[in-house]
Amino acid sequence: xxxxxxxxxxxxxxxxxxxxxxxxxxxxxxxxxxxxxxxxxxxxxxxxxxxxxxxxxxxxxxxxxxxxxxxxxxxxxxxxxxxxxxxxxxxxxxxxxxxxxxxxxxxxxxxxxxxxxxxxxxxxxxxxxxxxxxxxxxxxxxxxxxxxxxxxxxxxxxxxxxxxxxxxxxxxxxxxxxxxxxxxxxxxxxxxxxxxxxxxxxxxxxxxxxxxxxxxxxxxxxxxxxxxxxx
Amino acid sequence: xxxxxxxxxxxxxxxxxxxxxxxxxxxxxxxxxxxxxxxxxxxxxxxxxxxxxxxxxxxxxxxxxxxxxxxxxxxxxxxxxxxxxxxxxxxxxxxxxxxxxxxxxxxxxxxxxxxxxxxxxxxxxxxxxxxxxxxxxxxxxxxxxxxxxxxxxxxxxxxxxxxxxxxxxxxxxxxxxxxxxxxxxxxxxxxxxxxxxxxxxxxxxxxxxxxxxxxxxxxxxxxxxxxxxxx
Numbered sequence: 001x002x003x004x005x006x007x008x009x010x011x012x013x014x015x016x017x018x019x020x021x022x023x024x025x026x027x028x029x030x031x032x033x034x035x036x037x038x039x040x041x042x043x044x045x046x047x048x049x050x051x052x053x054x055x056x057x058x059x060x061x062x063x064x065x066x067x068x069x070x071x072x073x074x075x076x077x078x079x080x081x082x083x084x085x086x087x088x089x090x091x092x093x094x095x096x097x098x099x100x101x102x103x104x105x106x107x108x109x110x111x112x113x114x115x116x117x118x119x120x121x122x123x124x125x126x127x128x129x130x131x132x133x134x135x136x137x138x139x140x141x142x143x144x145x146x147x148x149x150x151x152x153x154x155x156x157x158x159x160x161x162x163x164x165x166x167x168x169x170x171x172x173x174x175x176x177x178x179x180x181x182x183x184x185x186x187x188x189x190x191x192x193x194x195x196x197x198x199x200x201x202x203x204x205x206x207x208x209x210x211x212x213x214x215x216x217x218x219x220x221x222x223x224x225x226x227x228x229x230x231x
Numbered sequence: 232x233x234x235x236x237x238x239x240x241x242x243x244x245x246x247x248x249x250x251x252x253x254x255x256x257x258x259x260x261x262x263x264x265x266x267x268x269x270x271x272x273x274x275x276x277x278x279x280x281x282x283x284x285x286x287x288x289x290x291x292x293x294x295x296x297x298x299x300x301x302x303x304x305x306x307x308x309x310x311x312x313x314x315x316x317x318x319x320x321x322x323x324x325x326x327x328x329x330x331x332x333x334x335x336x337x338x339x340x341x342x343x344x345x346x347x348x349x350x351x352x353x354x355x356x357x358x359x360x361x362x363x364x365x366x367x368x369x370x371x372x373x374x375x376x377x378x379x380x381x382x383x384x385x386x387x388x389x390x391x392x393x394x395x396x397x398x399x400x401x402x403x404x405x406x407x408x409x410x411x412x413x414x415x416x417x418x419x420x421x422x423x424x425x426x427x428x429x430x431x432x433x434x435x436x437x438x439x440x441x442x443x444x445x446x447x448x449x450x451x452x453x454x455x456x457x458x459x460x461x462x
Contacts, residue, residue, distance in 0.1 A: 041271045041356050041385060042377030069357055070386050093387060095326060095357035123384070124357055125272050126300055126326035145376035145399060146273030153354070154272060155301050156324060168376065174405055 016131055019099035023106065023134025030111040031224035033217045034119065036097075036133050038157060039141035040150075041123030044167040046075045047200035048141055048209070049118050053082045055210050056116075060217060063109040065089060065119045067097045075120065085109055096127035099134050115217050125150070129157035137162040137216065144168045148178045151185030158189045163196065165209060170199040247362055250330035254337065254365025261342040262455035264448045265350065267328075267364050269388060270372035271381075272354030275398040277306045278431035279372055279440070280349050284313045286441050287347075291448060294340040296320060296350045298328045306351065316340055327358035330365050346448050356381070360388035368393040368447065375399045379409045382416030389420045394427065396440060401430040 027034045039045045053062055064086045066076045076088040087108040089101050102119060109117065119135055121128045140161045142150055145168060151158045158164070164186060172179075183195060194212070198205035258265045270276045284293055295317045297307045307319040318339040320332050333350060340348065350366055352359045371392045373381055376399060382389045389395070395417060403410075414426060425443070429436035 040273060040354070040377075041381055042374075068384065070384065072383050072386075074380055074383055093357070093361075095355070122357065123271070124326070124355055126324070126353065126355055127358070130324075143273075143376065145374065145402065146271075149305055150272055152303050152305055153299065153301065155303075171376065171402065171405060174402060 016099045019103055020132040020134035023103050031221050032111055032114050032117050033220035034117040034135040035137045035139050036119045036135040037139045038121045038128045040125050043141045043143040044200050045120050045141050050082055051200050051206055053084055057084055060115045062116045063114045065105045067122045069093055069122055095124050096131050097121050098131045102133045125154040125157050129160055139163045141165045141167050144171045144177045148182040155189050164193050166197045169197045170202050247330045250334055251363040251365035254334050262452050263342055263345050263348050264451035265348040265366040266368045266370050267350045267366040268370045269352045269359045271356050274372045274374040275431050276351050276372050281313055282431050282437055284315055288315055291346045293347045294345045296336045298353045300324055300353055326355050327362050328352050329362045333364045356385040356388050360391055370394045372396045372398050375402045375408045379413040386420050395424050397428045400428045401433050
């Protein structure tokens, strides 16, 4: 036993990262665009997914991976009823998905017949931020009733995201949510990120989110064509 | 190195549990009643604490321990401004408090001059459920906009609690929250737990929570008196 055995955490993360690279390569080869949706419990991840399926399927062929800490199929059943293939990962109490879990789940999805894979992570603002999955984009769903101070309190997850959906804007009149304070907190941590205010309940603002998804799926497919014509 | 070194997780938890027993003994010797408040981010832990201070201090001498994953003092400052001693624990990104962190923080509080210690855990429905702190009661703050399915999705944390505050009842008219479905989910997991519907925003229902706190503080102090007269 030498000193090189000591930094175990670093090794675990590296192992996860290298699995994530393999997973992204599987997505790329299949021409699939993949997103990792993270949020607090109850911010509206499943609602965003259901609205996305309703608006874009079957024009876009969508598959969903549901992460849950317990063997409950509430969200997975909703997605299945929406008519798209779904795989559930029960983390067995663990507080986040990792690349190994996602890699195994993907074997249950028909990747070659999909355009978009949506991964719903465990509801948690802390742990999921530390684990790459191999998806192309990280999406955070925040919600108005959670309060405008969340970027300041959970900075790590806001730093690592590509899109921020601010859900439940229909509750703005009934809360003290300060949009400027929230946006300023996000901007300090992540100046490039787009904030998309939406209400999954009323449908307000969802078109911006849907346009972003469609654009990214088209880009991913154009990469496959380019790669295909070069090879 | 023998096989007995293998079950590391079990040993870590036992170490935490034995520290928790020591901490509870410190509380008991000082006649202090201590609670561990857990919740999703934004469910209203800090609001419950501020309402409790406003209603019960200085008749009850209250101290607060604030758990945060980042070195932000938003909540700690609010508590300090409310006029009671507060210690902040920055977990350095970790997703929960543990007995060691709390034990160290308590050295910064004047336990002998307090009646009630409120510990605000990290906002997270998964990880805090697994770590005893040495407090006398676990309190969960759920909130209406999080949705009525949370007991079904995060069963472990609902199993281990003594009181459940359902906050933000002022938002009931603007959501599809089904109180019966929520209560049924809680009852399956934890038939004994009291559900206290409150609105920290309007003050509705808070009297039940405050009565529970006062009763438990009085009981804890009566134990000290009994113990004192026997020794």
